[in-house]
Amino acid sequence: MKGTAAGAVLGRAVPAIFAGWFVATVLSQHPDRSYDKTRNLDRTGTGIMIPNWRFFAPNPAVEDQHFLYRLATEDRSAHTEWREVYSIVPRRLMHAFWFPGRRIEKAVFDVASTLVNNPGAMTPLHKEAKQSAYRLIHDFVRSRLTPEPGYPLFQVLLVRYSGYDHSEDPKYDMVFDYEKVQP
Amino acid sequence: MTRATFPRLAGLGLLGCLAVGVAHLGYATLMTHQGHRGYTRHQVRCASGNIIDYHVRPGEPGGPVLVCDAGLMSSSASWLLVADHLDPAVTVLLYDRAGYRGSLRRCPEDYALQESVNDLVEVIRHQVEPDATCVLAGHSLGGYLVHRAAAALPDRVRGVLLVDPTHPRELLHSRAQREGSRGVNLTMKLGPSSALFGAGLLIDKKGLFAFAEGSPHHRTLRLETSTVSTWRAARREWDYSYAFMLDGGRPLDRLRVPVSVVAAEATLDQTAEHRELYQEYVDSGTGGRIVTVAGSSHLSVIGGVDHAPRTAQEIARALAEADAAGRPAVGVAGSANGRAASTRGEAA
Numbered sequence: 042m043k044g045t046a047a048g049a050v051l052g053r054a055v056p057a058i059f060a061g062w063f064v065a066t067v068l069s070q071h072p073d074r075s076y077d078k079t080r081n082l083d084r085t086g087t088g089i090m091i092p093n094w095r096f097f098a099p100n101p102a103v104e105d106q107h108f109l110y111r112l113a114t115e116d117r118s119a120h121t122e123w124r125e126v127y128s129i130v131p132r133r134l135m136h137a138f139w140f141p142g143r144r145i146e147k148a149v150f151d152v153a154s155t156l157v158n159n160p161g162a163m164t165p166l167h168k169e170a171k172q173s174a175y176r177l178i179h180d181f182v183r184s185r186l187t188p189e190p191g192y193p194l195f196q197v198l199l200v201r202y203s204g205y206d207h208s209e210d211p212k213y214d215m216v217f218d219y220e221k222v223q224p
Numbered sequence: 225m226t227r228a229t230f231p232r233l234a235g236l237g238l239l240g241c242l243a244v245g246v247a248h249l250g251y252a253t254l255m256t257h258q259g260h261r262g263y264t265r266h267q268v269r270c271a272s273g274n275i276i277d278y279h280v281r282p283g284e285p286g287g288p289v290l291v292c293d294a295g296l297m298s299s300s301a302s303w304l305l306v307a308d309h310l311d312p313a314v315t316v317l318l319y320d321r322a323g324y325r326g327s328l329r330r331c332p333e334d335y336a337l338q339e340s341v342n343d344l345v346e347v348i349r350h351q352v353e354p355d356a357t358c359v360l361a362g363h364s365l366g367g368y369l370v371h372r373a374a375a376a377l378p379d380r381v382r383g384v385l386l387v388d389p390t391h392p393r394e395l396l397h398s399r400a401q402r403e404g405s406r407g408v409n410l411t412m413k414l415g416p417s418s419a420l421f422g423a424g425l426l427i428d429k430k431g432l433f434a435f436a437e438g439s440p441h442h443r444t445l446r447l448e449t450s451t452v453s454t455w456r457a458a459r460r461e462w463d464y465s466y467a468f469m470l471d472g473g474r475p476l477d478r479l480r481v482p483v484s485v486v487a488a489e490a491t492l493d494q495t496a497e498h499r500e501l502y503q504e505y506v507d508s509g510t511g512g513r514i515v516t517v518a519g520s521s522h523l524s525v526i527g528g529v530d531h532a533p534r535t536a537q538e539i540a541r542a543l544a545e546a547d548a549a550g551r552p553a554v555g556v557a558g559s560a561n562g563r564a565a566s567t568r569g570e571a572a
């Protein structure tokens with residue numbers, strides 16, 4: 042008799058506990074961390090009680106990164122229009138086998154990710170990584186820009202763009218400090 | 225009796241959460257469409273097509289008028305605590321930009337900051353007597369907007385006070401600011417759709433509004449972040465102003481009145497470059513100063529019980545200086561001689 046009663050209680054409690062856990066898990070999957078009120082119920086401080094979809098791919102890449110630049114006068118009062126540093130190569134079947142040009146795009150993507158992901162991280166390692174990324178990008182753009190007389194400075198803008206859906210506006214991600222065209 | 229299986233319980237739990245979230249959204253929307261206690265609510269249809277709500281706390285006839293504009297993702301409610309600390313003789317006009325609280329955006333064009341500036345100019349022309357001592361105050365993005373509005377109303381505005389204002393070049397000027405601003409993009413992108421499903425309840429508001437702890441308007445501020453209209457308006461403004469500031473904005477207008485800045489200490493600590501930008505604001509006018517409120521943050525400088533009185537003190541000083549420098553003020557519409565025909569005239 043006792044066994045039957047305990048079984049009945051367990052039969053109700055177990056699904057209820059797992060259902061509650063499941064609901065808390067679903068409510069904690071908002072991509073924006075500001076909505077993590079339910080996740081804060083996990084009092085272990087480790088975040089392991091409520092599974093997190095961000096664990097493996099917090100920001101899946103769905104767009105290309107582009108660098109634009111513009112030239113500026115010494116007093117920064119006049120600028121040229123924003124210009125493309127390079128164009129993304131349209132993909133062809135052959136690229137599945139041989140595509141050395143992809144190296145540049147991959148490098149741009151990786152270096153841009155260093156800058157835009159984890160913007161709040163300020164450890165010495167992160168700072169050094171960001172400084173290196175800024176130097177790399179400035180050198181890359183400097184080597185490809187077309188100088189103009191009267192414009193000794195240039196500025197870089199990082200843009201995200203799908204590359205295939207032209208109805209979508211580009212997203213402006215980050216504008217860099219002014220740099221000299223001739224270092 | 226139906227068995228309490230896992231799928232059934234989980235489904236019921238999720239539906240229950242959705243129902244509670246949507247009910248919260250409905251409640252928050254209803255509450256934010258109400259006026260403010262002690263203020264009369266007015267409405268004007270602007271040339272842009274927008275129907276703008278503003279709230280007036282009448283002061284003494286002939287007394288100075290303070291017009292306040294809030295920051296991004298904030299409404300007239302963000303100024304209530306500061307207004308509470310102002311002399312009752314001052315007429316206070318709290319303005320909601322299109323999309324916030326009861327103000328409706330009906331402009332068919334794509335959004336631009338100029339639209340908000342034009343709406344504010346119309347509200348001032350509509351409500352403030354030409355010879356009244358009118359001072360404009362703005363917080364954050366509202367600071368930049370009132371600065372532009374003052375340039376459009378050189379014969380009406382006697383002073384400008386900016387509280388931790390946005391500067392059009394701040395993203396070019398400060399790398400820290402640029403990197404921080406990028407994180408806001410995701411929040412703004414997902415905010416409106418999340419609010420629609422009642423996700424406002426999932427926001428950790430205790431931490432978000434810790435700056436307003438103890439304020440009588442704490443609850444009003446919290447509820448606003450749960451409404452879809454607030455998020456939509458904020459996203460519209462953010463999308464435009466982010467690109468505008470990344471591109472360097474435009475030079476500040478020159479004003480013929482004093483411009484003062486009340487700075488939050490945390491802003492100057494975290495991005496020291498802001499002091500130069502604030503100085504540029506002061507230099508754009510005919511006088512004024514930068515005052516730092518000790519211990520304050522960007523939000524607590526107008527919403528914190530410890531810091532709002534200090535901001536109010538600076539506003540009172542700006543009003544007194546404008547009053548002393550200007551012609552004798554004679555009256556304010558909406559206070560003693562209100563333009564009843566153009567207003568709802570409902571007491572909040």
